[in-house]
Amino acid sequence: MPKSKVDIRARQAPIRQRYLDDPDSAPEVVRVHGGSGDLADLLLAALAACQETTLRMVAANMGIDLEELEVPVESTFALESL
Numbered sequence: 910m911p912k913s914k915v916d917i918r919a920r921q922a923p924i925r926q927r928y929l930d931d932p933d934s935a936p937e938v939v940r941v942h943g944g945s946g947d948l949a950d951l952l953l954a955a956l957a958a959c960q961e962t963t964l965r966m967v968a969a970n971m972g973i974d975l976e977e978l979e980v981p982v983e984s985t986f987a988l989e990s991l
Contacts, residue, residue: 925971953982 928935961980
């Protein structure tokens with residue numbers, strides 16, 4: 910497998926430093942606007958799983974023991990599409 914040309918550690922460095930300097934800056938809200946309800950639910954579940962996995966990997970790489978991790982997700986839909 911070829912090696913990636915992207916230096917992910919260099920790209921993450923400013924974000925890591927910000928989280929170390931100001932831990933309260935870490936929370937992010939991910940919102941999804943989708944079409945059909947089933948597709949939106951599936952997309953929300955995938956985004957939540959991806960976000961949780963990413964946060965756990967970053968915390969592990971930074972040597973941070975997570976006591977709790979909550980990944981809230983929201984969906985917006987148009988009632989007339991039901």
